[in-house]
Amino acid sequence: MTPKNNELLFVALGGSGEIGMNVVLYGTAGKWLMVDCGVTFADAGYPGIDLILPDLQFIEERRGDLVGIVITHGHEDHIGALPYLAEDLGVPLYATPFTAGLVRGKLEEEGIERRVKLRVISDEKPFQLGPFAVNFVPVSHSIPEANALTIETAAGTVFHTGDWKLDPAPVIGTPATGEQLTAIGDKGIDVLVCDSTNVFNTEASGSESSVREGLVDVIGKAKGRVLVTTFASNAARLHTLGQVARDTGRQLCVTGRSLDRILRVAKATGYLLDFPETIAPDVAMKLPANQVLIVATGGQGEPRAALARVAEGTHPITLGNGDTVVFSSKQIPGNEVAIGRIQNILAGKGVAMITERQAHVHVSGHPGRPELADMYRWIRPKLLIPVHGEMRHLQEHARFGTSEGIPQNLVQTNGDILRLLPGPAKKVGNATVGRLVVDGDVILPADGAAINERRKLAINGQVSVAIALSKDGRLLGRPEVKVQGLPVEEDRAAFVADAGEAAADAVRGGKRAMDRVREDVRLAVRKTATRWTGKKPIVDVLLIQA
Numbered sequence: 435m436t437p438k439n440n441e442l443l444f445v446a447l448g449g450s451g452e453i454g455m456n457v458v459l460y461g462t463a464g465k466w467l468m469v470d471c472g473v474t475f476a477d478a479g480y481p482g483i484d485l486i487l488p489d490l491q492f493i494e495e496r497r498g499d500l501v502g503i504v505i506t507h508g509h510e511d512h513i514g515a516l517p518y519l520a521e522d523l524g525v526p527l528y529a530t531p532f533t534a535g536l537v538r539g540k541l542e543e544e545g546i547e548r549r550v551k552l553r554v555i556s557d558e559k560p561f562q563l564g565p566f567a568v569n570f571v572p573v574s575h576s577i578p579e580a581n582a583l584t585i586e587t588a589a590g591t592v593f594h595t596g597d598w599k600l601d602p603a604p605v606i607g608t609p610a611t612g613e614q615l616t617a618i619g620d621k622g623i624d625v626l627v628c629d630s631t632n633v634f635n636t637e638a639s640g641s642e643s644s645v646r647e648g649l650v651d652v653i654g655k656a657k658g659r660v661l662v663t664t665f666a667s668n669a670a671r672l673h674t675l676g677q678v679a680r681d682t683g684r685q686l687c688v689t690g691r692s693l694d695r696i697l698r699v700a701k702a703t704g705y706l707l708d709f710p711e712t713i714a715p716d717v718a719m720k721l722p723a724n725q726v727l728i729v730a731t732g733g734q735g736e737p738r739a740a741l742a743r744v745a746e747g748t749h750p751i752t753l754g755n756g757d758t759v760v761f762s763s764k765q766i767p768g769n770e771v772a773i774g775r776i777q778n779i780l781a782g783k784g785v786a787m788i789t790e791r792q793a794h795v796h797v798s799g800h801p802g803r804p805e806l807a808d809m810y811r812w813i814r815p816k817l818l819i820p821v822h823g824e825m826r827h828l829q830e831h832a833r834f835g836t837s838e839g840i841p842q843n844l845v846q847t848n849g850d851i852l853r854l855l856p857g858p859a860k861k862v863g864n865a866t867v868g869r870l871v872v873d874g875d876v877i878l879p880a881d882g883a884a885i886n887e888r889r890k891l892a893i894n895g896q897v898s899v900a901i902a903l904s905k906d907g908r909l910l911g912r913p914e915v916k917v918q919g920l921p922v923e924e925d926r927a928a929f930v931a932d933a934g935e936a937a938a939d940a941v942r943g944g945k946r947a948m949d950r951v952r953e954d955v956r957l958a959v960r961k962t963a964t965r966w967t968g969k970k971p972i973v974d975v976l977l978i979q980a
Contacts, residue, residue, distance in 0.1 A: 435461075435851060435862075435863055435865075436464055436499070437461030437462050437463065437464060437465070437466070438462075438463070438464075439462070439463045439464075439588065439589075440588070440589055440856065441462065441589055441853055441855060441856065442460065442461070442462045442587055442589040442590055442592070442624075442625075442853070442854045442855040443459075443460065443461035443462065443851060443852065443853055443854065443862075444458065444459070444460060444461075444625075444627070444819065444846075444851075444852040444854050445458065445459040445461070445492065445849070445850070445851050445852070445865050446458045446459075446821060446846060446847070446848050446849075446850070447459065447488045447489070447490060447492060447493070447848060447849070447865065447867050448472065448474075448488035448848060448867070449470075449472070449511070449821055449822055449848070450821050450822075450823075450828065450846055450847050450848050450850075451824060451825050451828070451847035451848055452474065452824060452848070453474075453511075453631060453766075453767070453822065453823060453824060453827075454472065454473070454474030454475070454511040455472050455473055455474040455486065455487070455488050455511060455515070455869075456470045456471075456472045456511050456512050456821075456822060457469070457470055457471045457472065457488050457490070457515070458470065458594075458627070458821065459492075459493060460566065460585055460587075460592065462565050462566070462587045462588065462589050463564070463565040463587070463588065464499060464565075465499050465500075465501050465564040465565055465566070466493060466496060466499050466500045466501065467500075467501055467502060467504065467563055467564070467566045467568070467585065468493065468500060468502070468503040468504070468523075468525075469503075469504050469505075469506065469583065469594060470503075470504075470505060470506055470512040470513070470596075471488070471490075471503060471505075471512070471513065471514075471515045471516050471519060471520065472488075472509070472510060472511040472512040472513060472514050472515055473485045473486060473487055473510055473511060473514030473515050474486045474511060476871065477768060479889070480871055480880065480885065481885075481888045481889060481891075481892045482873065482888060483871045483872070483873055483885070484872065485514065485871070485872040486869050486870070486871055486872075486880060487514075487515045487518055487519060487869070487870040487871070487872065487877065488515060488519075488867070488868075488869070488870070489866065489867060489868035489869060489870055489879075490519055490523070491866045491868075492865040492866050492867070493523070494522065494523065497522075497523050497524060497525070500523060500524075500525050501525065501563040501564035501565075501566065502525045502526050502527070502528055502563045502564075503516075503520065503523070503525060503526070503527045503528065504527075504528045504529075504563075504568055504583060505527060505528065505529040505533050505534075505537065506580065506581050506582070506583065506594070506596030506597070507533055507575060507577055507579060507580040507581060507596060507597060508529075508532060508533040508536040508537070508577055508578075508579070508667060509577055509597065509667055510667075512596075512597070513533070513536060513537055513540070514540075516537055516540060516541070516550075517540040517541055517543065517544040517546065518544075518872065518877060520541075520546075520550050521546050521549055521550050525551075526551035526552070526553050527550065527551065527552045527553065528553050528555055528561070528563075528568070529552070529553075529554065529555065530554070530555055530556065530570060530579040530581060531554055531556055531579070531703045531704075532577075532578045532579040532699060532700065532703045532705065533579055534552055534554045535699035535702060535703055536695070536696075536699055537552060538552055539695060539699065555570060558570055558571070558572070560584075560586070565587055565588065566585055566586070566587055567584075567585070567586040567587075568583055568584070568585055568586075569583065569584045569586075570582075570583065571583065571584060571593075571610050571614075571615075571618065572607060572608060572609050572610055573595070573596065573598035573599075573609050573610060574598060574599050574600060574601035574604050574607070574609040574642075574799075575596075575597045575598055575599060575799045575800075576642075576665065576667070576668045576670060576671070576798075576799030577667045577668060577669060577670075577799075578606050578607055578669050578670070578700065578703075578705050579607065579703075580596060580597060580598060580607075580799075581596055582594060582595045582596050582598060582610075583596065584618060584623075589854075589855045589856065590624035590625065590854070590855040590856075591621070591622060591623055591624050591625070592623070592624065592625045592626075592627060592854070593618065593623045593625070593626050593627070593813050593815065594627045595626070595627065595628045595629050595809070596629070597629055597631075597799060597800060597822065598629055598799075598800070598801060599638075599639045599798065599799055599800055599801050599805060600638065600639070600801065600805045600808060601639075601641045601642055601643075602641055603641045603642075603643040603644075604641070604642060604643070604670070605642045605643055605670040605673050605674060606642075606669055606670045606673055606705055606706075612808065612812055615809070615812035615813060616812045618812075618813065619812050619813040619814045623813050623814065623815045623816075624815065624816050624817060624854070624855055625815055625816070625817045625818075625819060625854050625855070625859075626809075626810070626813055626815035626817070626818050626819070626840070627819045627821055628806070628809070628818060628819070628820060628821065628831070629800055629801060629821065629822045629823075630820040630821060630822050630823030630827040630828055630830075630831040631798075631800035631801075631822055631823055631827065632798055632800040632801055632802050633802075633803065633806065633820075633823070633827050633830045633831040633834060634827070634830060635798075635802035635803060636802065636803055636804075637802050637803075637804065638801075638802050638804045638805050639797055639798040639799070639800060639801060639802050639805065640797040640798075641797065642670045642671070642674065642797060643674075644794065644797065645671070645674055645762070645794065645795060645796065645797055646674050646677055646678060646681075647794070648793050648794030648795050649662070649674065649675070649678045649760070649762065649795055650678050650681045650682060651793070652758075652760055652788055652793050652795060653678055653682045653684070653727065653758075653760070654681075654682050656724070656757075656758045656786075657723075657724055657756055658723040658724065658754075658755075658756035658757040658758065659718075659723045659724075659726050659728065659753060659757040659758070660684070660726070660727050660728065660757070660758045660759075660760065661728040661729075661730055661741070661744065661751070661753060661757070661758070661759045661760070662675055662727065662728070662729050662730070662759075662760045662762050662795075663729075663730050663731065663732055663733035663740075663741050663759065663760070663761055663762065663763065664729070664733060664762040664763045664796075665733070665763050666690060666692035666693045666695075666696050666731050667692075667696055668763075668799075669696055669700045669705055669706060671762060672688075672693070672696070672697065672700075672706060672709070672729065673705075673706055673709065675727070675729055675762075676706070676708070676709045676710050678727070679710055679727045680710060682727065683725070684724075684725055684726055684727035685710075685713050685718070685721060685725055685726060685727070686710050686711075686712050686713065686727050686728075686729065687712060687713050687714070687715055687717075687718040687726060687727070687728045687729070687751070688712045688728075688729045688730075689715055689728065689729070689730050689731075689740045689749070689751060690729075690730055690731030690732070690739060690740040691731075692731055693729065693730075693731055697709065715728075715749070715750035715751045716750055718751065719750065719751065719752065723756070723757065728751055730744065730751070732744075732776070733761050733762070733763045733773070734763070734765075734766055734769045734772065734773060735769050735771075735772025735773040735774075735775060735776050736772070737772070741759070741776060742776055745776050745779040745780050745783075746779065753780065753783060753785050754783050754784055754785065755783065755784030755785075756784065757784075757785050757786070758785065758786045758787070758788065759780055759785055759786070759787050759788075760787075760788045760789075760793075760795055761773075761787065761788065761789040761790070761795070761796075762790075762795045762796050763790075763796055764790065764796060764798055765789075803834060806831075806834065806835075806838075807838050810835065810838045810839070810840055811838075815840060816840075816841055816842060816857070817840070817841070817842045817843065817844065817854060817857065817859050818831070818832065818835040818840045818842070818843040818844075819843070819844055819846065819852070819854070819859075820832055820835070820843070820845060825845075825847065828845050828846075828847075829845055832844075832845045842857070842858060842859060844859045844860070844861075846861070848867045849864050849865045849866070849867035850864065850865075851863035851864060851865055868880065868881075869881070871885060873885075887972070890972055891918075891919065891972060892919075893969075894919075894920075894969045894970050894971045894972065895917070895918055895919030895920035895921070895963075895969060895971040895972075896917075896918045896919060896920075896971055896972045896973075896974070897915065897916070897917055897918075897920065897933065897959055897960075897963060897971050897972070897973045897974070898915070898916040898917075898918075898973075898974045898976070899913055899914070899915050899933070899934075899937050899955060899956075899959055899973065899974070899975045899976070900913065900914040900976040900978065901913045901914075901937060901938075901941060901955065901975070901976070901977050901978070902978045902979075902980060903941070903951075903977060903978065903979045903980070904979070904980055905979060905980065906945075907941075907945050907946075907951070907979075909938055909941045909942060910980060912934055912938065913934045913937040913938055913941075913955075914934075915930045915933045915934045915937070915959070917929065917930060917933075919971075920963060920967055920969060920971055921967050921969065922966060922967065925966070929962075929963075929966050932962055932966070933959050933962045933963065936958040936959055936961070936962040937955045937958060937959055937975075939958065940954040940955045940957075940958040940959075941954075941955065948977055948979070951977060952975045952977055955973075955975045955977075956973045956974075956975050959973045959975075960973045
């Protein structure tokens with residue numbers, strides 16, 4: 435599908451119908467513009483996998499018509515796929531200084547920083563990418579330099595919010611005011627593409643500056659060591675915690691690679707310059723417990739993050755009875771089990787825990803309904819396209835937009851090709867979408883043979899059978915059977931003997947082609963395993979002919 439001169443197309447390749455893995459395309463006059471290229475994080479359905487990437491086949495097949503990738507901000511669900519996918523697309527990346535610093539670090543880790551062009555936009559002036567005139571519009575969020583975008587084309591103009599909230603007293607950065615957003619709306623906005631994450635929240639998200647008082651109250655009352663875990667990218671929260679450390683007379687220890695990276699990039703781009711000097715974990719452990727404030731990654735239960743290692747006793751920082759862990763972040767849906775596991779380990783050590791349910795220690799970076807209503811009033815779009823949410827969020831956002839007077843909305847999901855302009859907006863096609871996984875040093879289809887086999891292994895286990903045959907197909911010796919992951923436990927020896935006998939009986943079934951013998955052995959051993967366990971394991975058969 436090639437976009438025509440007088441039309442504006444929209445395609446989400448990730449982030450619609452899900453939270454995370456954000457990547458969208460705008461098309462006009464034969465060209466495409468990409469906004470963001472993020473990851474999502476794997477769950478138990480992807481054994482051995484940490485990162486999931488969007489499948490960009492649709493735009494890869496049209497890469498000659500792609501004019502660039504514009505990045506709204508530096509969260510992983512908006513930039514995390516760039517080091518894996520950007521080089522193949524072969525177009526420049528455009529970002530503001532802080533975001534560019536984070537992206538540059540990722541490209542350097544992959545050794546591709548010289549092969550991917552990264553262009554830093556340091557002012558709020560429009561820049562032209564083919565038929566698209568793009569302008570960064572600063573907004574509040576839980577990371578420095580979050581931006582909305584105005585995207586002007588001959589067909590019409592889009593206001594793409596990215597991730598945002600309204601903060602009357604921001605800690606870092608200067609977001610656009612209501613007056614400035616009203617001025618943008620005065621120029622005429624045809625389409626609002628808007629964050630849906632907190633559409634069910636009836637109250638505004640609240641100001642980052644309000645969190646300081648809550649953290650001072652909690653940490654000031656604590657008698658032992660205090661560890662605060664938050665999103666590493668929340669530089670505003672880091673700034674607040676630096677102030678809280680001073681307010682409560684505690685020395686600050688920061689632990690976690692991602693926190694170190696955020697601090698380094700923030701300081702290099704003019705943020706957190708008054709952040710307190712930090713101490714190393716071994717120094718922190720030598721100080722009186724009530725003089726230490728630790729900031730660590732891992733509040734979402736990530737198994738290799740600092741908090742998990744602290745809980746499991748494999749980190750230089752140790753916590754015990756009388757110490758406190760403050761979860762200064764929102765629990766992301768899907769992470770409940772992982773977070774609960776860490777919290778139970780900490781509880782077993784006598785550690786007290788405080789979350790946003792017990793005290794005012796966190797505010798969201800996404801807009802609640804009052805903030806959405808303000809944005810509608812300022813921008814005054816003719817059409818609303820909800821993004822950044824599961825289907826329940828997108829549908830509710832569409833209903834809310836209608837109730838607030840937006841004339842038209844269109845709910846879409848990944849792969850829907852929409853013609854936004856000229857109106858009325860409608861779906862006009864389907865794009866290939868899907869998921870890729872990062873498995874070690876290899877990128878694979880999320881539902882390809884390797885991952886499907888791994889799922890089967892995780893569910894049913896595996897049996898290996900090695901059999902020696904004479905040249906005329908007779909059994910030589912006893913079959914060798916090895917078992918992995920099959921629930922036979924103390925009956926393993928008896929099961930192995932039974933499976934070996936079943937394999938031998940299958941070989942003795944008469945002269946056949948080797949492939950037929952192999953399949954008969956496989957079925958016989960699997961039938962034995964099913965009889966013993968109720969499972970249908972993967973059975974691998976090795977025939978060796980002397």
